[in-house]
Structures are given as structure tokens and as C-alpha cells.
Amino acid sequence: MADRFLQACRAIELSPENGAAELAELRKKLPSRQARRMSPLGILLTEVLSGFPLNRDTVLFYVTTFTESLALEAYLGSFPHPSPTHFQTSIHPGGIEQALILKQQPITALYPMAGGKAILSQAFHLACQEGRPEVLVVAGEEAGTWLADMGAASRQSFAWALHFNRQPENTLATLSFRPAAEANPPADRSPSLHDFARQLESRTDLAWNGPSGHFSWQWK
């Protein structure tokens, strides 16, 4: 059993009805010159990381299934004269890099991950096995338009961030991982990144089987 203790968490989601205005409000909080070129996902990640302990020795796992969908759409639309700006913005892991570059925050260990339905479990598995003490797991998606219709982008814009360490005192929640004992464990039932964002809001305890073992999440 490997436990990680939650010290802080933040989540944000743009509403389908009023997302553009909500994003504009968030953008206003940032230096205008830098914010002008930031993606919606970069802005959401900047917002959820504000106030989080982040220094050079923090280990950061960044997870996103589809990354900067609007930049991808804009870049694809720019052919046959590909846009350098949209190309740069579309490069994984641009979202988290926007947030960190804005802070001019060097970081030793950044593990940007991709993946589908098991991505949450894979990130939590790495976080639980990580030997260094301070760990952030940060996730987000940016709603696409036609790419979402084709199944290649998210339909929601959201981000969340979790700060873990190994100190059980004054913790908000406990993440536990138990490696699978059998060669063929039960089917993967990992929550999606978006479902997990909702869980952070409702503070519901969770337990599920991932590809490498069993996870539980218990709020204090």
C-alpha cells in the first residue's frame, strides 16, 4: 500500500453557457502582454496553480488527454500556410508550460503525460511511487469545436491541481494505491479527468481498479 496525503486542491470549470466571459475574467487577472498569447487551457492551469506551493524541487505530473484543442484546430486550419504561433501553442505540454513560464518558475521534474480512459490511474500510480516528497498532479482540458465532434477533443474546459506529500497530519484526503496481486486484474474503472474534477467539488469518496492496481480516495 502506498499512500499520498492531499494538502491542497483546486478545480475550475468553464460553464458551457458563459465560458467565454468567464475566461475573459480570468485573463484580466494576468499580465496583458503574456495573457494575449495564452490558450484557454493555459489560463485555467494558471488559475488553479495560483497559491499552490511550487518550487524547483516539486515533482509535477501533468495530465491531459487532448491538450490545446483550439490551438490544434487553428493550426490545422492554417494549412497550407502553417501558422508558427498556433504550432507553438499546440505543442504538448504547452498548457502547463504557459503557467510555469508566466511565473518564470524552473522545475526539476516535470512529467507531462498523455493517455485515455486510464490516464488518471497512471498519473496517480506514478505519484504514489514517487520517492521525492512534494508532488503536484495537475490536469486539464480545453473544449474543442469540430475536433470534439470528431471525437478528438474534449467537450469541456476545466483544470484541477492536487498537492500531495507524505505527511498525514492536517490532510484533506488520502490517496491510496495497492498493486494488483493477480496477473489479470479486474477491468479498468478509472474515473475520467472531468469526472474527477466533479468529485473534487462534491467531495465524494472513491475506490476503483486501474490497470496496475486498486486506488482509493478518502476525504477527511
Add this chain to the structure above:
Amino acid sequence: MVSPSIITGTDPAECFIHDRDCLSGLGHASETVNRLLAGEIALKATPALGPDGGDPVPLALREPFQHAVPPRWWDDLILFLQPVAGEPWGRPDHPVFVASSNYGIDALYSLGKARGPEFTPFSTPHGCVEELSRQLGWGPNHTLFSHACVSAQLALDRAASFIRGGHASRALVISFDYVGPFVSGGFHSLKILNEYFPAPYRDAETGSIGLGDGAAYFVLESRESRFRIGAGNTYNEMFHFTANDPSGSGFEAILAPYTKPDRKNGFWIKGHGTGTLEAGNLEATTIHRNFPDAPLVSWKGSLGHTLGSCATVELALALEAVERGNVPGTPGSKGPFFAPNVRPDPFSPGDFDSILLLSNAFGGAHASMLVHYG
């Protein structure tokens, strides 16, 4: 002043490399090393957008670009992975670590042009890997990394950490990055992929890169073999998206752990060396300042930059070169170099006992790893 970064790889157990191979524009690892030793250049002037035209740029492709389902590279990758396909990969104690900068981005480009749903399964990272899993009979325990051109080194680093920590009995690392118009068009728009062929570490007026197809696999376990993965290290400057901190802070930070007296000698360096001027200058001069006697080579002047796959492709070549007793120099480049320890010609690895593997990426990302061969 930059203080030493944390070094991973200090867990009690050790991690050794067993099966491994790579694919490049020149063939598998063995054939590629032969041809690099002969000074062959795989890069060829190719329209940046393939069948859709564009300016000629240096690309080292295994097959020409095409809009196809499955993608042009699918059969090539499946065939390449056959030697390691027979194990229960993707089960809990046999994790798979997958790395790519772009995964199926050429399918996304085709999706953008044709808006055909047949391209969707290959157009996302997880879609590609799920198709691979189905085809190769893997279980679902695969972890995907995508950190531009340090991706493969991160996957190798995490896989080694799992072996050292006893979290897996064997781990498979695979990487693949096949170039498509999405990527070549993008680099061309940034002007660093241009009509010039790359000359890594050359003190020239114009910098340029080439791009190449690349794939690799590594099987890791704690059972001893000739090649042991040693200390590793990462650092992310977060100074600018596409430029390094001009002070060289990232290059100093990534090398700092190896400057201790007990580590300082004994390795040669497989550098990142894409052919860009600023990064090439910072890399070569920082290496020379810290390790004046360590030979430095880059093979991207021949193979092109294999992007998220470059660390594992080039490590497979480095190990093959060690077994051959002859390390390729820096094909496609000639002096004057930014630093005197750049080796244009082949040399013997026999005077050393380790390789220092270096990779860089957008965002000022840096990764390093020592591999010992004794």
C-alpha cells in the same frame, strides 16, 4: 550560480538494459551504426508538406508521406516491435512506458483535411496506443509520456525507477515519432527547418535542423546485463517556449551532478545537437567548460531529429556502437565547432566506461542519463 539538481536513480536495486533496438531512416540499430560510421546522410530534400507540396527541407523518412488509414508508419512499427511482442506486456508487473512527441499527429493532419472519422482512432496519443495494444495483445497497463523532444528520456527514467523500486519485474519502453506535414510544416514555419542541412555544433552563420522518422524499444529489468542505467537528471528552465535561457542555466543545471570528482571522467557524451545555433553553442560550450576531455557527438546531421523518440533511438545506437567498439562521429558537420571536444570522426569507446545521454526540448527542458558499460 546553479546548484546541482536532484539525481534520480538512487534506489537500492539496479536497472539493466536487455533487449533493445531502434529504427531510423538508415535502418535498424546495427545497419544505422554501420552507415553512420561510413558518414552516410539519411536526410534528403523533401517537400515540407509531402504530397501537398511546400519548400524542400531535409527529412529522413522511412516511407514517403501519405494520407492513409492506418498511417504510413503503422506496419513499419508493428513489424519492428515483433521481437518483444511475445511477452505479457501491459499486465501489472510488465508495464509499458510509451513516449512520443507527436504520436499519430499525421492522422490528425489528415483528419483536418478530410474530416473523415476513419482518421480519428490514430489521431490522438491514446488512440494510437490503444490500437497498438489491440494489435500486439497487450494489457492496459501502459503509461504515455509526451514532453516534446525529451519524451523518450522521461519514459526511460520512469521505467528504470519502477525496476529499481521493485514495482515491476520487467518493463518495456517504446518510443516512436514519424514525421508528417503537421510537424514538418510547423518547424518550417518557425524557420528552423529550412533549405539548409543541419550541421550540429558547427559555428556557422545559419542554423537549421532536419527531421527524421525514429522508433525504439528497450526491455529493462534488475537482472544483470552489460548495460546498466545509472544516474539520471531532468531540469525545465521555463524561461521561454522556444528559446533557452541565454545564460545557459539549464545546460549548467543538467550537467552539474556529473561534475563531482568521482563522476567527472569516464564518459563520452551523446549530445542533443540538432543543428540550431543558440542551443548548439550553449550545449557544446557548457559541456566543454565542465568536461573538456569528454568526446561529444551528435547524429542528427544524418538521421535528422527524431523528436520525442530521439533519446531512445540514439541510446540504442550508442549501445550498438559500444558493442562494435567504434562510435560514429558527427556526420554532416565539420569545423569550426563551438567547442573543441566535438568529434567529427569515429572514435573508440574503449577509453571510457559510460555514456552520458543528453536531450533537450521546447520550454527549456533538459534530460540526462548515464549508462554504464564497463
